[in-house]
Amino acid sequence: MDSTPKTLKEIAQAASDNNGGARGRQLGRIAERKGLTLSYTTVDKIIAGTYTSRPSRKTLEALSRLSGVPVAQVYEAANEVPPQARLADQLPPDVDTLSPEQRKVIIDIARVFLKENRTIRRLELEVASTETNQDDYRLAAREADEHIGHDQLPEDT
Template sequence: MNNAESLQSLLDQAVVKRKTSVRQLGFAAQDAGYKVVGTTLGHIRAGRYKSVPSAETIRAIAWLAGVDESVAFAAAGQPVPGPPLADELPPGADNLSPKSRKAVVDMVRVLVDLETGNNEQRTSDPQDATPRTLRAVAPEGDSRPGQKTELEYGITELHGEDARIIPVPPREKLAAHPKVKTRREQLDEETGERDDHEKG
């Protein structure tokens, strides 16, 4: 049974295979070095477990059911984690200052959130997605002298899928990026005005 639909069915399989109770499964997993208790396994099997199972619990269930870890993680609806990231950090990482360590942790947290969000977008039906309300971060018009009072586009903060869906307006339409004439364009205009005067 390699195509288990849930962790519950894997635990059912483990109970049948080992001919024991869920409580005893917990003891067996502990003896094998897994940090899991029988009550957690019991709640999962009964469908009363409200939290997201930890990677350790999922690995224990895979071992108890005699299936590959990837099968258990798929049954839990989670990707198979890679090796511990701490093992891949370069020598000296443990000697970083508190400020640098916080920067590393914050960056990892952002990347985790990003990838989790991307996974959710890939697994969700795009037709079911409702567009998020966008938050304006700057006024849509500026009535100061020399500025346009009516702008076709405002300045808006976009995130994730919204940033890919909304077309980017032309640069000259953006209030934050007004068309700036180069020195060459200024000279051409001045030269053109002089030519007009000479012709007149």
């Protein structure tokens, strides 16, 4: 059986376990000594299973280093897309010769793509939530109700 942590909670627990069971402020200080940023309240909530926010990139990278879990797997556990190579590093060498107007166009396009990606992510989460809720409603509609006779239930289509 694979014992690799699969959830963000399991990864945070592995980070704690790998550091002598340190939690909260103590784990935050350990992260800081390693040049990482990790809020003690965030890691405590993740371990407790009460964290409802979207973790920052710094938090995910700190959890990866402290737990020994590959960063891509940590991002997957958090339902986040892992960062790719820095875009600035991939631009052609002469990009600095673009005019201010040309630069503005590139920046505006990047902003549009980022906004669309956030919208897509939000809609994907809504659809996933709706599908889960729909399954619950379908099940509830099939359960017996003492006020409705079985002959009054609609036919399956």
